[in-house]
Structure formats: C-alpha cells, structure tokens
Amino acid sequence: MGRKKVKLAWITNDATRRTTxxxxxKGLVKKVSELATLCGVEACLVVYGPQDAVEAEPEVWPSPAETARVATRFNSMPEMYRWRKMTDQEDFLRQRVAKLQDQLRRQDRESRELEVSLFAHEIMAGGRILDDADLNDAMGLMQMIDLKLKQAFDQLQIDQSELLPMMTPLYDFTGNEVLSIVQTKLSISLGEGPLKRTRTTNFVVVNTPSGYNVILGRLALNEFRAVVFTYCQKIKFPVDDKVGGVKGDLLAIQRCYIEMVRSEARTAQKNPRLEVNTIIEKPPARVYEENEEF
Structure with missing residues (x-):
C-alpha cells in the first residue's frame, strides 16, 4: 500500500506539529549523513526549533566545530558561487507559478485536441456534418488531420517528397465519390517465412471512414501474380517454384462489412440521396469445414 500524499500546509495542532x-x-539528519558518507563530501546541518523555542540553541550536525569550519569555508567562496544554486521564497514561488502555467497550457491543449477528436468521430459516425463546425473547429480539425497523417507517414517511414497529389476521383462500394488526399508507393509483403513475397505498389490515401485499413486492387494483385478464391477466403501466389498463400479471417471480414454498412447507413440518414444496403439478418454461416485445404 502506497504512502498517503502529505498536504504541505501549516499544522495547526501544537502536539502534532512538534511530533512532525x-x-x-531525524530524517533530514539521516539524509545529510548518508550524503556525506556515500559521496565523500563535506556537509553540515543547522536546524532551529519551533517559534516557541526561539531562545534555544540550534541543533547542528555533525558537531559545532565541524559545522563552523564548513560554514567558514562556504563564506570564503566568491559570492557568485555561493548564490548560484540558492533560492528564496520569492524565486521558489515564481518557479512554481511558471510550472503551473505550463501545466495549464498543456491541459488546455489536450482538452482542445479531445474536443476536435470528438467532433471528428461524430462526423465520421454521421451524428454531425462539417457544416456544423465554426472557424476554430474547422482549423482544429485540419490541424489534427495533418498531424495524424504526419504521424502515420512517419511510422511508415515515408518521406514527404514521396507524397504525390491525387486528382482522379474515387468511388466507394455504394457509388459515392470519395475524397482522395495523396498517393504514394509502399512495399507490402504477403505470406510468411520462405513463402513470403514482397512487392512495391501504389497506394491512394483517402479521407473517408471505413472498416478496412487497406484495400488491394487489381493492379496490386497483379504485381503478386495472385489468384483470389473468394469462396475460400484465400489468396495464392507463386514464390519461386513454390506456392504461397494468405488465408482470410471470416469473423474479421464480417465485422468490417457490418461496420462499413452501418457507417454508410448513418451517413445516409443525414443525406437522403445516398442509397445503401441495410443488414436485415446476420451474415450466412460458413458452409465448408475449417480443416478443408485448398
């Protein structure tokens, strides 16, 4: 069990204050002793008692004579070295205020990012439209998209000079036009181990909600000389004199399809001109055996 955080404030109870x-x-004396022993430095400690004992002699460590010697050596140093790492109450409070201001600015920035992220998710879910955004929301949304794209491209190790503008319109599965952003060439690999094949193909980055992270088109499949078995959810391709393959996950496919249709349906509620399919029942179960090989 962790120690309870102590509130740094004046202790009003006299007995509790004296005990503390x-x-x-004792803890301070122990720390100074450990510092002198472990690091081989000269150190001393002078502690005055509470205000009700102002006439009492201060307590010193390790001894009055040694404390006086260390204090004399310290006072003989040039003033600029003596005050270099010292701080008074005013400087301490100034540093504390600056630190709290930095924390406040960071919290404001994080709150703004969360607001913009929530607004973007509501747009993608069909709950709001971009026309609802004011100038600040629109600028924040653009900045967030640019930041997310930069982070994604940095993770993919794509140079900005390799991103080419894309002017050709694209259309999704429902026939709606999709906004394309840029296009770039990436290396992709299919298969595992000795039956893995790697090719470089062109990818188009689009700004649209989708249940799919990547969609491989005919040109990419042709690069692999791949044969697609849609019924078996499998792709086969030649690797030297052997045949490699990638097998799909039926449950993941169903989840992606359902999410895509639901997203289109939510968008259609905001725009009645869109026509989408609706899910009226669960997708049909798999009709072939799990252990069947192709």
Whole structure:
C-alpha cells in the first residue's frame, strides 16, 4: 500500500506539529549523513526549533566545530558561487507559478485536441456534418488531420517528397465519390517465412471512414501474380517454384462489412440521396469445414 500524499500546509495542532518536527528532523539528519558518507563530501546541518523555542540553541550536525569550519569555508567562496544554486521564497514561488502555467497550457491543449477528436468521430459516425463546425473547429480539425497523417507517414517511414497529389476521383462500394488526399508507393509483403513475397505498389490515401485499413486492387494483385478464391477466403501466389498463400479471417471480414454498412447507413440518414444496403439478418454461416485445404 502506497504512502498517503502529505498536504504541505501549516499544522495547526501544537502536539502534532512538534511530533512532525522531530520526525522530519531525524530524517533530514539521516539524509545529510548518508550524503556525506556515500559521496565523500563535506556537509553540515543547522536546524532551529519551533517559534516557541526561539531562545534555544540550534541543533547542528555533525558537531559545532565541524559545522563552523564548513560554514567558514562556504563564506570564503566568491559570492557568485555561493548564490548560484540558492533560492528564496520569492524565486521558489515564481518557479512554481511558471510550472503551473505550463501545466495549464498543456491541459488546455489536450482538452482542445479531445474536443476536435470528438467532433471528428461524430462526423465520421454521421451524428454531425462539417457544416456544423465554426472557424476554430474547422482549423482544429485540419490541424489534427495533418498531424495524424504526419504521424502515420512517419511510422511508415515515408518521406514527404514521396507524397504525390491525387486528382482522379474515387468511388466507394455504394457509388459515392470519395475524397482522395495523396498517393504514394509502399512495399507490402504477403505470406510468411520462405513463402513470403514482397512487392512495391501504389497506394491512394483517402479521407473517408471505413472498416478496412487497406484495400488491394487489381493492379496490386497483379504485381503478386495472385489468384483470389473468394469462396475460400484465400489468396495464392507463386514464390519461386513454390506456392504461397494468405488465408482470410471470416469473423474479421464480417465485422468490417457490418461496420462499413452501418457507417454508410448513418451517413445516409443525414443525406437522403445516398442509397445503401441495410443488414436485415446476420451474415450466412460458413458452409465448408475449417480443416478443408485448398
């Protein structure tokens, strides 16, 4: 069980304050002793008691004579070295205020990013449209999209100079036009181990919600000289004198399809001109055996 965080405030109870003073003083003496022993440095400690004992002698460590010697050596140093790492109450409060201001700015930035991210998710889910955004929301959305694209391209190790503008319109499965952003060439691999084949193909980055991360078209499949078995959810392609393959996950395919149709249906509620298919029942179950080989 972790220790409870102590609130740094004046202790009003006299008995509790005296007890805390004694405990903290012993801990401070222990830390100074450890510092001197472990690091081989000269150190001393002077502690004055509470305000109700101002006439009492201060407590020193390790001894009055050694403390006086270390203090004399310190006072003999040039003033610029003596005050280099010292701080008073005003400087401490100034540093604390600056730190809190940085934290506040960071919290404001994170809150703004969350608001823009929520607005983007609502647009993608069909709950809102881009016309609902004011100038600040639109600018924040553009900045977030640019940042996400940069992070994605950095993870893919794509140079910005390799991103080419895309002017040709694209259309999704329902015939609606999709906004394309850029196009670039990427290396993709199919298969595993010795039956893996790698090719470079052109990809188009689009700005549209989709249940799919990547869609391989005919040109990409031709690069692999692949043969697609839609019924078996499998792709086969030659690797030297052997045959490699990739087998699809039927459950993942169903989830992607359902998510795509639901997204289109939500968008159609905002735009009645769109025509989409609706799911009236669960997709048909798999009709062939799991262990069947092709």
């Amino acid at each position: 003073f004694e405990k903290r003083k």
